[in-house]
Amino acid sequence: MAFLLSQVGAHAARRFAERVSAIGLSAPEAGLMGQIAAAPGISQQALAEHVCILPSRIVALIDGLQAKSLVERRASSEDRRSYALHLTERGRQMLGDMWRIAAEHEEGLCAALSRAERAQLAELCRRIADQQGLTPGVHPGFKQL
Amino acid sequence: MAFLLSQVGAHAARRFAERVSAIGLSAPEAGLMGQIAAAPGISQQALAEHVCILPSRIVALIDGLQAKSLVERRASSEDRRSYALHLTERGRQMLGDMWRIAAEHEEGLCAALSRAERAQLAELCRRIADQQGLTPGVHPGFKQL
DNA sequence: TATTGTTATACTCTATAACTATA
DNA sequence: TATAGTTATAGAGTATAACAATA
Numbered sequence: 001m002a003f004l005l006s007q008v009g010a011h012a013a014r015r016f017a018e019r020v021s022a023i024g025l026s027a028p029e030a031g032l033m034g035q036i037a038a039a040p041g042i043s044q045q046a047l048a049e050h051v052c053i054l055p056s057r058i059v060a061l062i063d064g065l066q067a068k069s070l071v072e073r074r075a076s077s078e079d080r081r082s083y084a085l086h087l088t089e090r091g092r093q094m095l096g097d098m099w100r101i102a103a104e105h106e107e108g109l110c111a112a113l114s115r116a117e118r119a120q121l122a123e124l125c126r127r128i129a130d131q132q133g134l135t136p137g138v139h140p141g142f143k144q145l
Numbered sequence: 146m147a148f149l150l151s152q153v154g155a156h157a158a159r160r161f162a163e164r165v166s167a168i169g170l171s172a173p174e175a176g177l178m179g180q181i182a183a184a185p186g187i188s189q190q191a192l193a194e195h196v197c198i199l200p201s202r203i204v205a206l207i208d209g210l211q212a213k214s215l216v217e218r219r220a221s222s223e224d225r226r227s228y229a230l231h232l233t234e235r236g237r238q239m240l241g242d243m244w245r246i247a248a249e250h251e252e253g254l255c256a257a258l259s260r261a262e263r264a265q266l267a268e269l270c271r272r273i274a275d276q277q278g279l280t281p282g283v284h285p286g287f288k289q290l
Numbered sequence: 291t292a293t294t295g296t297t298a299t300a301c302t303c304t305a306t307a308a309c310t311a312t313a
Numbered sequence: 314t315a316t317a318g319t320t321a322t323a324g325a326g327t328a329t330a331a332c333a334a335t336a
Binding site for chain 2: 001002003004005006007008009010011012013014016102105106109110111112113117118120121122124125126127128129130131132134137138139140141
Binding site: 202 | 307
C-alpha cells in the first residue's frame, strides 16, 4: 500500500510536470512561484529554508525565473545583503495559467473517482501528511537528507 | 489533491529508500530484485522494458547487484547474446529482509489510519492506478519520457 | 564573527548514441 | 539486418565547500 501511494504519487508528479512544461515551467519552478506568491518579499534564504532546498539551488532556480521575467529580485530595505523576491505582472498571469493547468490535472487524475470519493481520499491523505509531519504546500521532492 | 497525493507518495518513497539503505540497497535495486524474483530467468532487455528503465541503466544496476552477490547472470540456453537473471541464495535472503522492512515502513506510514481506513485508501489508490494505466508493481520513478 | 547570496566542484541519475557479439 | 548487452558521454539534480559583500 505504501508502494501504491508512492506509485500513484510519482505518476501524479510526472503528469503535472509534463502539463506545466507546456507553459515553459518545470515543476520546481511552478512550486517556487506559488511560494513567492504566498509570501511576497521573502528572501532567498528564507525561501530555501521553507521549502528545504539548498541556497545554491535556489540561486539557479531564481536565475531561471528572472530570465523569463516571472520573478524579480528587489533590493531589501532593511538588509543590503538580501533580496526581496516578488512575482512580476507576467509572473502573476503565469501563476493563473498554472492553477488552471493544476485543476485540469486534478480532474484527469481522479477521473475514476466520484466527488465523494475524492473528498474521502483527500482526507485520508491529509491525515497521513499531518501525522508524518509534512509541511502543507511543500513537496518533499525538494528535500535534502 | 493531486499535489497532496504526490507529496505523500514522495514522502513514502523517501522513507522507504532510507529504510532499505540500512541493508545496503537502493530503492531501484530493491525494486529490481522483486521483479527478478517474480520472473526468474528474465533477460536484461525484457526487464528493462517491463520496468521502463533504459537498458544502459539496467546494466549498471545489475552490475551493482552482482557485485554484492545478490543476483547472478547465467548464460541463456537459447540465445548466447542474452543472460538469464536469477537471485542468488543470499539475494533471496536479502529480499526477505526487504519485505520485512517494507512491512515496517507501511506500518509507520499509515499509523494515523485504522485498518478499515487503510483498506479504503488502498482501494481508492488502486482505482486511480488502474484508470491511469499504471502497471502493478512497477514504479513510475523509473520511467523515461 | 556570522550571514546572504553566489560560484565552483563533485557525484549521482538520466538520456543518447555508438560499439561488440551474436542472431 | 536486427537484437542483447555494453560503453562512453552529456545533461540534469543534488550536495559541499569556499568566497565577497554586508551585518
